[in-house]
Amino acid sequence: xxxxxxxxxxxxxxxxxxxxxxxxxxxxxxxxxxxxxxxxxxxxxxxxxxxxxxxxxxxxxxxxxxxxxxxxxxxxxxxxxxxxxxxxxxxxxxxxxxxxxxxxxxxxxxxxxx
Amino acid sequence: xxxxxxxxxxxxxxxxxxxxxxxxxxxxxxxxxxxxxxxxxxxxxxxxxxxxxxxxxxxxxxxxxxxxxxxxxxxxxxxxxxxxxxxxxxxxxxxxxxxxxxxxxxxxxxxxxxxxxxxxxxxxxxxxxxxxxxxxxxxxxxxxxxxxxxxxxxxxxxxxxxxxxxxxxxxxxxxxxxxxxxxxxxxxxxxxxxxxxxxxxxxxxxxxxxxxxxxxxxxxxxxxxxxxxxxxxxxx
Ligand SMILES: Nc1nc2c(ncn2[C@@H]2O[C@H](COP(=O)(O)OP(=O)(O)OP(=O)(O)O)[C@@H](O)[C@H]2O)c(=O)[nH]1
Ligand SMILES: [Mg+2]
Ligand SMILES: [Zn+2]
Numbered sequence: 001x002x003x004x005x006x007x008x009x010x011x012x013x014x015x016x017x018x019x020x021x022x023x024x025x026x027x028x029x030x031x032x033x034x035x036x037x038x039x040x041x042x043x044x045x046x047x048x049x050x051x052x053x054x055x056x057x058x059x060x061x062x063x064x065x066x067x068x069x070x071x072x073x074x075x076x077x078x079x080x081x082x083x084x085x086x087x088x089x090x091x092x093x094x095x096x097x098x099x100x101x102x103x104x105x106x107x108x109x110x111x112x113x114x
Numbered sequence: 115x116x117x118x119x120x121x122x123x124x125x126x127x128x129x130x131x132x133x134x135x136x137x138x139x140x141x142x143x144x145x146x147x148x149x150x151x152x153x154x155x156x157x158x159x160x161x162x163x164x165x166x167x168x169x170x171x172x173x174x175x176x177x178x179x180x181x182x183x184x185x186x187x188x189x190x191x192x193x194x195x196x197x198x199x200x201x202x203x204x205x206x207x208x209x210x211x212x213x214x215x216x217x218x219x220x221x222x223x224x225x226x227x228x229x230x231x232x233x234x235x236x237x238x239x240x241x242x243x244x245x246x247x248x249x250x251x252x253x254x255x256x257x258x259x260x261x262x263x264x265x266x267x268x269x270x271x272x273x274x275x276x277x278x279x280x281x282x283x284x285x286x287x288x289x290x291x292x293x294x295x296x297x298x299x300x301x302x303x304x305x306x307x308x309x310x311x312x313x314x315x316x317x318x319x320x321x322x323x324x325x326x327x328x329x330x331x332x333x334x335x336x337x338x339x340x341x342x343x344x345x346x347x348x349x350x
Contacts, residue, residue: 110137
């Protein structure tokens, strides 16, 4: 389950960033693109199973799903992209370039001092 | 413990410092893997090591294809293999018997190799310059697609016993692929697998993908694959 290693990467990168500071994270705002192979529910579950560290112990993980958008080179136009196999709705050209929906980002964190 | 806020400092302190504040980070979670992948890639390029990452579901024939490839290439080029499996040294032993240098990485519960593991492995295994490095990823059609290792090409192996619809069912893997090898073509008479249909599914996701059809068991179709490797080895 890749969500487990992703959840642990999220915690590791936050630890690396904040370990020396006297603060606790109360909220993590994560952006996950619809075209990634990540399931928000699994990510949530894995995060909950890994939250022993005091930095993130009380943090809520908020996952914002980002819709997919593709760019068709033939039409020079952007279209919604439901899945990786979505072809251009206008000219049926496959392999639209993904311009949005691939995100896996920690957008922001809410912190408080301890 | 502080009665007001539950923190571990004495309870007579000011509570303004408990004000919550938002920090914008915009940090890409995969970036730590990407840093290692980039370093690995620079090393491969400097040493002129052509590197392929082999990906498939369990049992599609990655190790068999490696064994066959080693036997056909070892007289003309130095070949090394990094083997990723959750458990056992079995695949590395098969590679050594075929005549190549092999290093086994056991990922335990991990369902994929990552670039950090590879950065250690390439220090440990002795790699020649102007050589071929093949990395056999953990058998899994989902997770390894997210983790670049610094390889030059991702080679996805799909055996004809798995069903021709797999590119659509596992689009992330086929989207990440540079090459798709249809393996076990010797079994085509016994299964309903339409190679052309499967190819068109793969190209619907990834129009640039290059495909090969072969049987790692009988050797049928191996020439095109070997020629492709040789071409890339000389271009390095
Ligand atoms: N008929 C036939 N059998 C094959 C072919 N290639 C591999 N096999 C068989 O498929 C089985 C699995 O092959 P492996 O090479 O171990 O597969 P793998 O992808 O390395 O498996 P994991 O490392 O466990 O994921 C073995 O019994 C092989 O002999 C082929 O081209 N034709
Ligand atoms: Mg194997
Ligand atoms: Zn179009």
